[in-house]
Amino acid sequence: MNARHPAPGQPRRWRPTPLVGGAAAVHAGALAALAVAPATWPWAAGGVIASHLALTAAGLWPRSTLLGHNWTTLPEQPGARIAITIDDGPDPDVTPRVLDLLDAHRARATFFCIGERARRHPRIVEAIVARGHAVENHSQRHRHHFSLQGPGALRREIDAAQTTLGEIAGTPPLFFRAPAGLRNPFLEPVLCGFGLQLASWTRRGFDTRTGDAALVARRLLDGVAPRDILLLHDGHAARDANGAPVVLAALDTVLRVAAERGLHTVTLREAIV
Numbered sequence: 695m696n697a698r699h700p701a702p703g704q705p706r707r708w709r710p711t712p713l714v715g716g717a718a719a720v721h722a723g724a725l726a727a728l729a730v731a732p733a734t735w736p737w738a739a740g741g742v743i744a745s746h747l748a749l750t751a752a753g754l755w756p757r758s759t760l761l762g763h764n765w766t767t768l769p770e771q772p773g774a775r776i777a778i779t780i781d782d783g784p785d786p787d788v789t790p791r792v793l794d795l796l797d798a799h800r801a802r803a804t805f806f807c808i809g810e811r812a813r814r815h816p817r818i819v820e821a822i823v824a825r826g827h828a829v830e831n832h833s834q835r836h837r838h839h840f841s842l843q844g845p846g847a848l849r850r851e852i853d854a855a856q857t858t859l860g861e862i863a864g865t866p867p868l869f870f871r872a873p874a875g876l877r878n879p880f881l882e883p884v885l886c887g888f889g890l891q892l893a894s895w896t897r898r899g900f901d902t903r904t905g906d907a908a909l910v911a912r913r914l915l916d917g918v919a920p921r922d923i924l925l926l927h928d929g930h931a932a933r934d935a936n937g938a939p940v941v942l943a944a945l946d947t948v949l950r951v952a953a954e955r956g957l958h959t960v961t962l963r964e965a966i967v
């Protein structure tokens with residue numbers, strides 16, 4: 695994470711990262727080379743293809759900062775703090791039980807909600823906020839081709855969720871997390887326009903795929919340290935052999951062990967410095 699980047703909430707000027715700026719320069723250089731020396735086309739094409747591969751690889755790596763600012767840990771601050779982030783809800787079955795669990799441990803969490811789901815279950819979103827947690831933007835529809843879209847479609851998708859979640863939660867989101875963490879170079883300029891900060895994670899439990907809560911908890915706790923951002927899911931939650939959403943037992947273990955190790959939970963917006 696870059697400690698110098700501006701706090702979320704205010705539109706900010708977009709500045710291309712070295713990778714994005716370099717890719718743009720390669721494209722401009724290739725066009726110029728073709729204009730003056732058409733025979734150089736294999737080199738020009740090769741450069742353009744290589745820059746696209748580099749941008750695509752950066753977008754497929756959720757924790758990379760090569761395409762723009764990205765919280766992969768909490769900002770540096772005194773105190774042993776971690777953030778629990780919970781994606782893909784609200785879910786009428788799972789989210790209320792997650793909220794009870796958080797209350798029982800006196801823990802705070804950040805919920806990256808899907809706009810359409812929030813519209814279907816507004817009372818649950820209100821409960822998230824009323825119980826001291828934060829609601830952030832995880833896109834309106836959580837489409838799997840999110841990262842294949844151009845700037846206009848990205849803006850509409852994020853704007854719709856920003857409006858939906860802001861209306862229901864009473865305060866607009868400050869953070870955005872891309873569906874599946876996948877991005878493209880158009881995302882960062884769009885986020886700058888909304889004053890949204892991209893947030894990924896430090897560790898994830900793969901709790902949408904793993905039906906073993908102990909394994910999910912181990913993945914999250916193995917090496918857990920102050921400033922870590924942990925990723926779990928209340929929507930799309932995998933179920934254990936008894937049909938229980940694994941997030942419940944996994945989160946219970948994570949919160950118990952975190953407390954034993956003196957780690958205090960905060961929401962992402964509480965961690966803004």
Ligand SMILES: [Zn+2]
Pocket residue numbers: 781782832836872873874
């Ligand atoms: Zn998601």
